[in-house]
Each structure stands twice: as C-alpha cells, then as structure tokens.
Amino acid sequence: MPETIYLDHNASTPVRPEVAEAMHQALRDLGANPSSAHREGQRVRAALERARTQAAALVNAQPAEIVFVSGGTEGDHLAIVGSALAQRERGRHVACAAIEHHAVHGALEVLAKLGWQHSSLPCSANGLTLPDTVNDLPAGVTVLSLMLANNETGVLQPVSALAARARARGMRVHCDAVQGTGKVPVDVDALGVDYLVYSAHKFGGPKGAGVLVVRKGAPLEPLFRGSAQEHGLRGGTENVPGIIGLGVAAECAARELAAESQRVLLLRNRFEGALRAALPDVVVHGASAPRLPNTVNISFPGARTDHLLLALDARGLAASAGAACASGGVEPSPVLTAMGVPRELAVCALRFSLGRTSTEEIVTRAVAIVTESVRVARSATAGVSA
C-alpha cells in the first residue's frame, strides 16, 4: 500500500530535518545545566538565548518577553491561572470564548476549583467570536482568553478588535495562538494582547516545547516555583534540546511563512472544491469566515465520523474528527455545537488539515480516497443502524 496520506497537520506536524539535526547536536553537545555559573553552563545558556531570539522573532515579541514552557497546554494554564492569581485583589472572575481549546477550559476549571467564577462568549453561526459580545460580560472580569485560530474549523478570530474592547473594560487578554502561529502572520503588538501562547510541534518543531509571551507590564504569578528559571516565571531545568528545536523551527517557519501559506491555500481550495464537486451535499463549516489557509472542517451527510475515519485509515488517509471520548464513539464537537450545527450533521464531520508535505498529487489522491470512503460509510450507516 502506498505511504499514508497525512492530512492531520493541525494535530501535529512532521519534524523538519534541520530541527532534528539541531536537536541531535544539542543532545550530544549540550549536557551542562544552563543555570550553572561555569563556562560549560554558559555555553548551553548561550544556545538557549539564541533560541529565545528566534522564538521572539516569529511573533514580533522581545526576547525578554519569552517564557519557554512544555507546550500549549502549560502555556495556557500559566497565562490564565498565573494572571488571575496575580490579579486576585481586583476580582475573581475570568472569561473565555465558548470555542476555546480544551486546554483553556481546563485552566478555567482550575480557577473554578479555587473559587473563581467564569463566563463565556458565544460564537456566531459561522464560527466567529464577535467583538460586541465582550460588552455583555459582567463587570469584574480580570482575564479574557481568546484563541487566534480555532483548531477544529480553522476560523480566524478578530482578536485585535476583541482585545481592544476587553482592555477598555479593564481586562487582561490571553491569546491561544497555537493553531495560528507558523501558518499565518502573528504579531503580538498588532493583536494587542497581554499574553500569547504557541507550540513548536504545530510548525515542524518537536513536541514538548512551547512559548508563552508575557508582554512587558503584564501581571503573572508563576505556577512552577522555587527555582528562578525564565525570569522566575517558570521554574525547572529547561528542555534544552526541545527549545533548540523550537528555535530552529520558528526561524524556518518565519522565513517560509508568506510563500508556504499561499501554496497551501491554493491546495486547500483545490481539495475543498474537488470534494464539493464530487459530493454536492457536503457542508463546510466556517466557510464564510476568514480561515487558516490549510484547514477544511466538513460534514458528509449520511456518513458517520467514526465510520469515515475507519474507512479512510484502511485506505491510507490520515485525518481527524472533532472531540471524541476516550472509549470511542461519536459525540458532536462542542465547537460545531456552539456554532449551531445540528447534531445529525455534527456527527458526520471530519477535519482535514494540509501542511508542508502536502502536494497536488496528494490532494488528487486524497479526493478519490475520501469519495470512496464516503460511499462505503454511507452504506455502512444503512446496514448498521437498527
């Protein structure tokens, strides 16, 4: 069977060869602790700081604003919980958009257990969190969390406009930019947010390495205490190889961003167009909103998500569904539900996400495999339901 076609880049991406090479070198050569005073430690410290510069450049931040963390989830927790704790004298209320990633909801859960209240911003039918909704939040919200690009639909949120309203009402703003960074231009200044999080494995870097940007003056209490790493904001010996890899990936991504996003956009549109032509009754979610150039979230009426994934996997195509529970099963994604997508469509939804390794030939083959898989999934529904 030919190699699997990988259309799940939003889940994770192949590690770039230059990244693997740099990490291998770091594993071999950078064994000292970057916090040690001796020159061996200083050598490692220097490599870390080079990575910090690379990491900052990707999002137009200052190196001093970069905190290295283990990934998006930790970054989101540190930003939201850390900011809320730092502002606890001002109030005990936080908010996020309804369509945020589980990691953000998780951070709010931590605060809820500590006695914080939380509110949520609804989303429109085409998957956008609209700036006006910020006005409806109660007074006293200290932290608002807003994703840049939704991981399931790819819809790009109007973060600058949302953040402006939030700041005017005295809130600090956290932006989960995990899906957007490396795919579209991200500029913390232009966004006007206090905290921004991104993760290396979404743009060709290793898993286990991420960044929290903490803008100058933004309040933050650390979660990992006791040691002074990362300006005292994130204690613990740094994941040196991971951070080196993140730095190289960030540099590559920044360099290729304009050309690559254009290339992928054309492929995505070709893929989406061909699917619509082959299967006229499909529904693409968020199609009328600005989207990441690589993402297609699409429902195939009459074909269940779990059947489709089984059929696609058997025919050599890797894609993903929305939220599903650990033991298998078809629960509609909360994001699609928040968009008002009816259940019978939501349980037929798949997410395809293209990336660096996607080509024209792959897209052509993928359309054929998807069409065939939809056919067998539809007859399976007929044969299987009682």
Add this chain to the structure above:
Amino acid sequence: MSAKRVLAAMSGGVDSAVAAALLAESGHEVTGVTLKLACYGKTALSPKACCTLDAMDDARRVAMAMGFPHHVVDAEQVFRERVLLPWVDGYATGRTLYPCAACNQHLKFGDLVARMELAACDLLATGHYARVRREPDGSWGLYRAADAAKDQTYALATIPYAVLARVVFPLGELPKHEVRSHAQRLGLSCWDKAESQDLCFVPDGDYAGYITGTLGETRGSAPGAFLDGQGERIGTHRGVIHYTIGQRKGLGLAMHERWYVIAIDAAVNTVTLGPRAALERAGLVSARVNWLLPSPPEPGQRALVRIRYNHVGATATLEPRSDGSLAVYFDEPQLVVTPGQLVVMYAGERCLGGAEIVRALSTDEVTAGRFAGARGA
C-alpha cells in the same frame, strides 16, 4: 490460506487477542476492532467484564505489540436495541433470553460484517471456539471446535448463514491450553486474565437488580401468586423477573420436598411451582429457525439438540414447519425447557442451526403431532 485483509474482533480477552495475533503472525493484514457496547466511562464494572475501558486498552496493546492498527467502534445503539432491550423485554414477559446469541447475530456477525467494507477487509475473525468447513457441494458449515469443552457453537447458532463464507475462527482447532501458551509466547499481557463468565454487561450476576435499578424497567416487578400444579395459590412471588424455569433457590417458601419453577405466566403474573418430575417435557416449539444449511432439513430429520448453553444434548426428531418454525420431539423427556433460550441442533459435529424456544410441548401434544413413523427411525 493466502494472505488476506482480516477484520479481527477483539474484546480485550485472551481468546480474541490470540486469534488476531496468530493471523498477524502468519502474514495476514489485520485490523483489530473493539466494539463499544456501552459508555463504560460512567459505570464501575468488575475486571471480568468485557469491553471496559481497560479491555479496550488491552486490545489496543496487543495490536501495538503485533504491529497492526486497532479501532474502537461505537455500537451502543445497536447493542441497546437488538440485545439489551429484547433481553429486558424477555424477563418482563416471563422468558429467559440468551443475549449472547443476539449479540453474535446482530453485533459481531451483523454490525461488524457491515463494517468489513469500511475497513477494506475480506474476512472477519473472532476468538470463538468453532470451526467453519467447506462442504463437498461448495456450501459452508459450522462445526464444533476441536476442544469440545470450549466449543461455542451454541452461541453462534443464530448468526446469518451467508456470513460463514467470510468468517475465520483461528482458535477452532486449538485446545485452550495451547491458546494460553500462544498468548504467553507472544507476550500478550492478557494471557492470565480471568475469563468472562455471566453476561458481560451484568458482571455481578444480579440481573434483576440491573433490570430494575440500572435500566429502570417496571414491568415484571409486581408481586403475584405462586401456584401449584392444580392452580392453587401457595405463596407470593417477588415479580416474574426474578425467576426462570427450573429455578430451585430463592423461592422463599418452606417446602418438604424440593420444588422448582415449572412455568411463568407474565400475562396473569403467576409463577407455577412443582416437583422435579413436572419439569420434564417431551418436546418444544421454536420461533423462526436460523438454519446454517443451504435449505431446511426434511421433517423427520434426526439430530442432537441442546436447549441450554451447558446442556449436553439430547437426541430428537426435527419437524421444520412451513412458517419457518420448528417442532422438536425428544427421544427421552428433557428437564427444563425454557421459553426464550436457544434450541440448537447438531448432526454429528455440524451445527445445523438455532432458534428461540417459544414453548414446551406436553407428551399429549407430541403424540398428537408426531410425524408418522418418525420416532426412533
């Protein structure tokens, strides 16, 4: 068998794990699949139950060790509608169903067969102890396993006949101890796992509690009259769901001799008790038969019939009827003919088919209905 693409049903237990592993080892392209029958995230089940989250992990681990993909398939709705609710309905109406047969029929050899095309597979494999053979005339037959003590053809008797052409049972020729050796040899972590007994979805065996508590069924729970063989009231029963034909314990009556449940009439809410002799029956009538043959046998066909999972079997004469049902006339009266259970017929090692028992036949009915000259022929 040349290399095939095989969909291997894996419950997480040692049998299905070894079946899938042996196929992978002999070069077939295996896709493992575990049926999710209920949302186990919510209930605490015993380690012996199939299909817990742990069981899914066990199946997945075997797949990873042997290097083939594994998927979990959501069959909750089909399980509920085709296995669980009919089983509850049976208890509420005084019948004792054997849900494993329905599960095999509608899920393992129903739902999964429908998914074979999804997984681009030619064959379906399970860890059942049974054998499939090609007959001289090209048709297919289901046969008892080589390990007679482990044979599971009773539970397979109602699977669709057409499926036999696309099914493989890797364990059918193996004794159980050899299966466990394979599991150890292959390093499958479940090799010393306890076997699942009882119904997989009621691992503590408290069927009545499950029916009334978990499922909230109210029919069949109202107390009613215990009757003797003459129709006289001799006590009060707890609700028909608590009883099955042939039951001796849990009756709550002081008797000088052993009495058993002879009959249950849910319509009038009575349970008839009697001595052991009253359990003897001369024959039975079944619902529509699932024949594992190209066509039903002629009236007068001789067979060995089993009327319970652990029934050794009794010789009998079969009378297939034009409406698809079956009358069975035992050579010797049999104890405990239970409406709802399966009657499964054998000719030698071959399983001819199975059907749900509708009612027992009395000696008079058998004498009246006997096919002339058939007895003892």
